[in-house]
Amino acid sequence: MEFKELPPVKEQLMKCVRCGKCRSVCPVFSEIGNETVAPRGHVFMVQMLRDGIVAPEQKVYDHLTNCLMCETCSVNCPSGIDIHELNAAARSYIYEHNPNLAKDLIFDTMWTNPAYLKNVVRMIWGAQASGAQSLGRKLGLTKLLPGDMPKAEKILTDIPWRSARSQLPAVSPAIGKKKFTVGYFLGCATDLLNPEVAKATVAVLTRNGCEVVIPPGTKCCGLPQIANGKMSTAQRLAIDNIEAFQKYDFDYIITDCASCSSALAVKNMELLLGTTEYREQARAFSAKVMDLTYFLIHVLDIHPPANDKAPRVRVTYHDPCHLANAQGIKDEPRELLRRIPGVELVEMKDANRCCGGSGTFSLTHYDLSMQILDKKMENIGATGADLVATCCPSCMMQLRHGVSRQGLHARLVHPVQLLSQAYEDQD
Amino acid sequence: MDKLTIQKELLKMFGPDRLLSDELDLMYYSYDSSFLTKLESTSPYAVVFPKSTEDVQQILRFAWANHVNVIPRGAGTGETGGCVAVEGGIVLDLSQWNQIVDIDQKNMQVVVRPGVIHAELNNELAKYNLFFPPDPGSSLMCTIGGMVANNASGLRAVKYGTTEQYVLGLEVVVPNGDVMITGGMKSRAIKNVSGLNLTKLMVGSEGVLGVITKIRLRCFPKPRARGIALAVFDNLDDAPATVLDVYQAGILPSGIEILDGSAIKAVNEFKPHIQLPDAEAILLFEVDGNPPSVEFEGNVIREMAGKRARSVEWSTDPQRMAKLWEGRSVTAAAASRVRPDGSRIFAGEDISVPLSRVADVLRAIRELGRKYGIQVVNYGHIGDGNVHTAPVINPENPEEVEKVLQLVDEIHLLAIEMEGTTTGEHGVGAVRRRYAPLEHGLAHEYMLKTKQAFDPKGIMNPGKLI
Numbered sequence A: 001m002e003f004k005e006l007p008p009v010k011e012q013l014m015k016c017v018r019c020g021k022c023r024s025v026c027p028v029f030s031e032i033g034n035e036t037v038a039p040r041g042h043v044f045m046v047q048m049l050r051d052g053i054v055a056p057e058q059k060v061y062d063h064l065t066n067c068l069m070c071e072t073c074s075v076n077c078p079s080g081i082d083i084h085e086l087n088a089a090a091r092s093y094i095y096e097h098n099p100n101l102a103k104d105l106i107f108d109t110m111w112t113n114p115a116y117l118k119n120v121v122r123m124i125w126g127a128q129a130s131g132a133q134s135l136g137r138k139l140g141l142t143k144l145l146p147g148d149m150p151k152a153e154k155i156l157t158d159i160p161w162r163s164a165r166s167q168l169p170a171v172s173p174a175i176g177k178k179k180f181t182v183g184y185f186l187g188c189a190t191d192l193l194n195p196e197v198a199k200a201t202v203a204v205l206t207r208n209g210c211e212v213v214i215p216p217g218t219k220c221c222g223l224p225q226i227a228n229g230k231m232s233t234a235q236r237l238a239i240d241n242i243e244a245f246q247k248y249d250f251d252y253i254i255t256d257c258a259s260c261s262s263a264l265a266v267k268n269m270e271l272l273l274g275t276t277e278y279r280e281q282a283r284a285f286s287a288k289v290m291d292l293t294y295f296l297i298h299v300l301d302i303h304p305p306a307n308d309k310a311p312r313v314r315v316t317y318h319d320p321c322h323l324a325n326a327q328g329i330k331d332e333p334r335e336l337l338r339r340i341p342g343v344e345l346v347e348m349k350d351a352n353r354c355c356g357g358s359g360t361f362s363l364t365h366y367d368l369s370m371q372i373l374d375k376k377m378e379n380i381g382a383t384g385a386d387l388v389a390t391c392c393p394s395c396m397m398q399l400r401h402g403v404s405r406q407g408l409h410a411r412l413v414h415p416v417q418l419l420s421q422a423y424e425d426q427d
Numbered sequence B: 001m002d003k004l005t006i007q008k009e010l011l012k013m014f015g016p017d018r019l020l021s022d023e024l025d026l027m028y029y030s031y032d033s034s035f036l037t038k039l040e041s042t043s044p045y046a047v048v049f050p051k052s053t054e055d056v057q058q059i060l061r062f063a064w065a066n067h068v069n070v071i072p073r074g075a076g077t078g079e080t081g082g083c084v085a086v087e088g089g090i091v092l093d094l095s096q097w098n099q100i101v102d103i104d105q106k107n108m109q110v111v112v113r114p115g116v117i118h119a120e121l122n123n124e125l126a127k128y129n130l131f132f133p134p135d136p137g138s139s140l141m142c143t144i145g146g147m148v149a150n151n152a153s154g155l156r157a158v159k160y161g162t163t164e165q166y167v168l169g170l171e172v173v174v175p176n177g178d179v180m181i182t183g184g185m186k187s188r189a190i191k192n193v194s195g196l197n198l199t200k201l202m203v204g205s206e207g208v209l210g211v212i213t214k215i216r217l218r219c220f221p222k223p224r225a226r227g228i229a230l231a232v233f234d235n236l237d238d239a240p241a242t243v244l245d246v247y248q249a250g251i252l253p254s255g256i257e258i259l260d261g262s263a264i265k266a267v268n269e270f271k272p273h274i275q276l277p278d279a280e281a282i283l284l285f286e287v288d289g290n291p292p293s294v295e296f297e298g299n300v301i302r303e304m305a306g307k308r309a310r311s312v313e314w315s316t317d318p319q320r321m322a323k324l325w326e327g328r329s330v331t332a333a334a335a336s337r338v339r340p341d342g343s344r345i346f347a348g349e350d351i352s353v354p355l356s357r358v359a360d361v362l363r364a365i366r367e368l369g370r371k372y373g374i375q376v377v378n379y380g381h382i383g384d385g386n387v388h389t390a391p392v393i394n395p396e397n398p399e400e401v402e403k404v405l406q407l408v409d410e411i412h413l414l415a416i417e418m419e420g421t422t423t424g425e426h427g428v429g430a431v432r433r434r435y436a437p438l439e440h441g442l443a444h445e446y447m448l449k450t451k452q453a454f455d456p457k458g459i460m461n462p463g464k465l466i
């Protein structure tokens, strides 16, 4: 993909009038407060790159990565510019000129193939379980990790031994009359870090008349690659995923992960494949992709059974950027929570403000990420909630870290876990 | 003094955390919201982030001694290149110096540092049932320092006036590093005619006389009710005539906005659900105050507008009002979207003419657009004759750029000819400076003498305003 020919670069770049509205909404800008991190500053720098005024150097890349890719600027831009897409395109362009072997290994190999990723996660699990992690910390061995990783490894807590994929059948039949055949896009993080979410998803879908298929050969959704300057890898992954799913005749392709659904949705697929021969296939694929909560409300319209004995829990909901900003899905997860017996939904202030996790951002920009997280945690703490619900494994990991940093007692859940519990309580 | 030495000296004074001197970092300070700085951008020698009056003094003493230019900067939302170092120099980014020092509820005043954001100030004041009335479209991002330096205003200037009416006193660091307090060293008085009015001189001085470091503002009680009327016209001349009728009926609305046919079309293309009526012009009146007075004024507006308008709708229902106002609030963004391969630009965007000439000016601008083959979207604060013109071009096409610059020049000259001014609220900066002698004649020479009195070395924000 030629950088200058990418649609956002070609068509949108010139539309920036630098009005600065993005300054007022950007979580990174609100922490750092200077123009070098303002979203319009990133747009400006992309233009400088395109025009050859600055060279595609690592230094420019580092500037552009002072951005969460949370898309808050894009949804608020009066000129309708997809600022995050411009930023992603520029990162890839620069990366092509500054390749890095370690990063290639991570994003082209380890993080594309679930089997490899599983082994990496198992190694971390082994380290945690054996106490080697804390030993490593004491000996300062973790400091050998690149960038902010030594600090950030704290975020990776409580990694489960068994992945979701190893616990779930490839095909789970519908319970009762079958309404739909659903392809379940089981994202890497849900699979490896939150298998309980995956199990709840399958349980709730099958119980509501869906046959759930987890196609073999699916790959990472590509979002981590896009954020890390590896757009061409993301493109390859997208093609692999399309091919893995088009072998079936699914009514819907469902995912419980906000990042995955945003990566597989029309907008992002268009960015990756819109100018390639895969365009039509990508469109057909994306047309079937749906976020789980949206599907449960608008297609299945589920109502879990009433239960007077359900214990009352205070739940607050955090909007993942990739659901709220990238896809405009805000009401559905809340509506779902409201339908669960016993749940009292309490809104936190600025629920739709990024938690600072943003995939790999918390690993590469740990301190900044924590500043952003602390604000979020303050708002969460003020609700007095027992549970914090959200629909993104990256947010879950970050917020879990926030809970432990602040010594709160709240637990992190995906709404589907509460839903699944509500059905079980009835049984 | 050369750039490297300046950077080294500043590093000694402020340390690496409050200074930018890397070439790449400095590039981000080469622009504001003006079209000019999209065409030509100049990086400063350094950017410093002052957090106290002493910081600013220190920089100015250094700059004064070494003949280095100093350029104050708020949020960089100006439309004139005002905060850009067009002739080189040190940029002071004041946007992080954003404390509300004192909300003096008893005297309905507030004291702020320059970096406070307009919307944030009003959020705080609302807790005391107060507000600072000038309301620029850039409220969410612009700083109070920038507003004072530009004498900014907004939709409600018809009734509430501009920033200058609210500035009671200032702390200013003048070019040699001295600290001057205007409006009385100890005064908290609201009325004050003692001495030459240096507060008014500083308001709108665009950073050419000194750096504003503290601002004492008067606040107003927040009105309790609002109402909005939408009037639709088939004949352009009927719009200003109706505005006059409303005034003559003894009503001073808090805002009167116009969208001409071009803007209506732009809004409908951008957001079809808004469904503005196809017409030569629409007027939106906003009135505020107490519920009975709002109702009364609404009725008068309905009656007056009804004489000429094709239709009039009046509402005090918050949801309906938001809907009626939506057309106006999206106009600026809509303008950009009338052409998929283009963008509205901020140039020639702010002329202001007497009410009696508004219709003529709108027609003349349309004609100019035709002459240059450029789409132009017009809207604005008709209540005070402030017309926002949005030419829509492909800003990356050199031919279109050249044509639009000619168009913009003609718009500015037109404004002067029609007994108006080149800028109603956005200011002069680097983009409109060349019209100063034509607009002001002998007064321009006195402006230069005033500048000379404050800044004989010419280090404060050179190349701007006068």
Ligand SMILES: Cc1cc2nc3c(=O)[nH]c(=O)nc-3n(C[C@H](O)[C@H](O)[C@H](O)COP(=O)(O)OP(=O)(O)OC[C@H]3O[C@@H](n4cnc5c(N)ncnc54)[C@H](O)[C@@H]3O)c2cc1C
Binding pocket: A018, A019, A020, B032, B033, B071, B072, B073, B074, B075, B076, B077, B078, B079, B081, B082, B083, B094, B114, B135, B136, B137, B138, B141, B142, B143, B144, B145, B146, B147, B148, B149, B150, B151, B152, B153, B154, B155, B206, B207, B208, B210, B211, B212, B213, B425, B426, B427, B429, B461, B464
């Ligand atoms: C979308 C949009 C809508 C707008 N709508 C309006 C509107 O409705 N009404 C209106 O009046 N303007 C409007 N503006 C223009 C602009 O926002 C205002 O002029 C605003 O007051 C500038 O504030 P700023 O903090 O961004 O200042 P900057 O752009 O940073 O600076 C503006 C000028 O003030 C000087 N300056 C800034 N701070 C200080 C200081 N502390 N001491 C001395 N000099 C200083 C600078 O040197 C420069 O000359 C709009 C701009 C945009 C992008």
